[in-house]
Amino acid sequence: MIALKEILLQATREHWSTGHFNASESDHMRAIVEAAKEVGAPAIIGTSEGEAKHLGYLEAVALRDAFRAELGIPVFLNSDHHKSVEAAKIAIDAGYDSIHIDLSAQSFDENVRGTRDVVEYAKINHRYVANQHSNILQNVGMLSVEGELGYLRGDSKIQKEKIEIKPEDYTDPDQAADFVAKTGINRLAIAVGNIHGISLDEPNLDIDRIKKIREAIPENVALVLHAGSGIPDDQIKAAIAAGIANIHINTDIRVAYTEALRKELSKKPDETTPYRFDAAARDTLKNLIVEKLRLFGSGG
Numbered sequence: 001m002i003a004l005k006e007i008l009l010q011a012t013r014e015h016w017s018t019g020h021f022n023a024s025e026s027d028h029m030r031a032i033v034e035a036a037k038e039v040g041a042p043a044i045i046g047t048s049e050g051e052a053k054h055l056g057y058l059e060a061v062a063l064r065d066a067f068r069a070e071l072g073i074p075v076f077l078n079s080d081h082h083k084s085v086e087a088a089k090i091a092i093d094a095g096y097d098s099i100h101i102d103l104s105a106q107s108f109d110e111n112v113r114g115t116r117d118v119v120e121y122a123k124i125n126h127r128y129v130a131n132q133h134s135n136i137l138q139n140v141g142m143l144s145v146e147g148e149l150g151y152l153r154g155d156s157k158i159q160k161e162k163i164e165i166k167p168e169d170y171t172d173p174d175q176a177a178d179f180v181a182k183t184g185i186n187r188l189a190i191a192v193g194n195i196h197g198i199s200l201d202e203p204n205l206d207i208d209r210i211k212k213i214r215e216a217i218p219e220n221v222a223l224v225l226h227a228g229s230g231i232p233d234d235q236i237k238a239a240i241a242a243g244i245a246n247i248h249i250n251t252d253i254r255v256a257y258t259e260a261l262r263k264e265l266s267k268k269p270d271e272t273t274p275y276r277f278d279a280a281a282r283d284t285l286k287n288l289i290v291e292k293l294r295l296f297g298s299g300g
């Protein structure tokens with residue numbers, strides 16, 4: 001199977017982006033993989049610490065393997081925003097393909113130290129883990145690790161208050177190069193005017209800063225844009241042209257899924273068979289993801 005690293009390098013070179021979508025139920029995972037299959041894109045499923053605890057780490061890995069076997073497309077599982085080395089290790093041990101260790105709230109030195117620990121642990125442990133829990137063998141070095149530098153405000157919901165981004169929140173290109181060299185990460189999440197959730201006022205991405213960071217780090221380290229929800233399409237396209245190869249969408253799909261589910265439940269107040277009312281929410285989710293993948297140029 002093709003490694004995520006290879007796909008991200010190709011995306012960087014060809015100026016398109018992969019999409020990363022969050023899941024906390026197998027139904028969400030099905031919507032993501034079916035959307036990816038429909039447009040001919042790789043599927044990247046993320047679980048935050050909270051989402052992974054709800055779904056189960058081993059269960060998420062088993063479902064990933066089942067979807068790979070059923071649909072025959074590349075499906076990757078990422079530990080989105082894991083905020084401690086311990087949490088990241090749980091995901092590695094479970095057999096995740098991809099780790100996002102987010103120590104961006106800590107000092108630069110602490111961030112470097114913890115992120116490097118995760119990179120080293122991933123190298124040593126992945127083959128053993130893959131054999132133990134997964135029926136698809138992966139090679140050592142297949143696992144992709146993402147670090148984060150700069151401060152992303154907000155959380156994955158529709159924001160009720162205006163969120164102010166401070167100058168020191170932004171990722172500095174020179175510091176980014178230093179961080180990549182010291183940690184050995186495969187992907188870098190950056191703060192360039194994006195915030196988590198859907199903000200009250202339109203976000204304004206610093207496209208020039210994305211270009212500068214892209215130029216400052218090696219080509220085989222991919223740039224990741226979190227908080228892709230609520231960013232206008234033209235800014236998304238400009239960010240991809242400037243070098244973003246992976247875009248995270250969470251709030252948009254949470255909102256779309258929940259609204260569709262609520263509508264369906266109120267339409268059928270007497271229905272008690274879950275698959276008769278949650279299938280519509282899954283279809284809504286799938287359609288939204290298809291749309292996003294096409295916007296990212298990920299199709300084909």
Ligand SMILES: [Zn+2]
Pocket residue numbers: 081196226227248
């Ligand atoms: Zn994020």
